[in-house]
Amino acid sequence: MAESTFASRSYRDDGVVLRTYKLGEADRIVVFLTRQHGQVRAVARGARRTRSRFGARLEPFMVADLQLVHGRSLDIVGQAAARASYGTTIAADYPRYTVAAAMAEIAERLTASDSDASASQYLLLVGALAALSRGAHAPGLILDSYLLRALATAGWAPSFTDCARCGEPGPHGAFSAALGGIVCSDCRPPGSPAPAPDTVRLLAALLAGDWPTADASEPGARREAAGLVAAYAQWHLERAVGALRLVEREPTVP
Structure with missing residues (x-):
């Protein structure tokens, strides 16, 4: 031949x-x-x-x-x-650059062996980079929203309303990355963090793309949500995301 x-x-x-x-x-x-x-x-x-x-x-x-x-x-x-040309604008701003680097690392991990959802993952990443380049929202919020949506697209959708383990209607006061999000008191593993109600509302808004709620959130809720999102991502990816360590977060006190 x-x-x-x-x-x-x-x-x-x-x-x-x-x-x-x-x-x-x-x-x-x-x-x-x-x-x-x-x-x-x-x-x-x-x-x-x-x-x-x-x-x-x-x-x-x-x-x-x-x-x-x-x-x-x-x-x-x-x-x-x-x-x-999102790269030019993003590279000129360090906070945006570190967020973009974290999103790219996550995208590379999630698509290394799974092409079934490639179109959805592509559109999700391009949309996040576009929002980041034009400063549509705080860089940290764009990152956390992207991470939650990318993981959901890959089959690991978290729950921030009903119990992630038993389905008991919320609200609930504990979080477990291993069980898939917010859990009730009966399902809560020992040592699980108990995020503030404002943090849980922010997490739900970031997953749903409710930007008015996310943009109105306080720095303390953003920092706590960022820690939970990072823990959730790293649990399901089974190793740390190196670029997340470089991302600058807003101080708890303005």
Whole structure:
């Protein structure tokens, strides 16, 4: 059988850049989350040269219309046309940059082996990066809302109303990452944190996309919610999310 042609191995897709690595003297490995093909790792040849035809279109958090070519171990980036330049605005602001880095790390983890929900995960991440780049909400709130929604899309939807274990109607006063969110007094494991009611309301708002409620929340509720979201994410991902340690949070006292 004749070797497959370049045209037969090429495909187009929209992708957001999650991460890049240096390869050799001038090339770059780029990790994309694409709309139709899930997570793709591809080589951008000559991308690190000063006069590269890719320019800044393959930097983290950029969204591009891609032409890719299937390879043996890594695909190859044939063309990249910018769709949204979120990376430039985000990289200029450290709090936004650390939030975007955490979201990209989570997206990479969640899509490493699951392509079934790739379109939903792609749209969720691009929407969060767009909101972050234009300063639509506090960066920490965008991060926590994204984390909760991304985990829910992956099959780990938390409950912040009824008991996550037995379904007893809420409100309830304890939280368990292992059991899936808020739990009643009968189901509460020993040592479970007891978040403030305002914190629970904020968590429910972030999951539902209720931005008026989230934007009106107090710094103390935001900090407590952030800790619970991080614990929930790291429990289900089964290891720490390194970029979360760099995210700046609002002080408890204004």
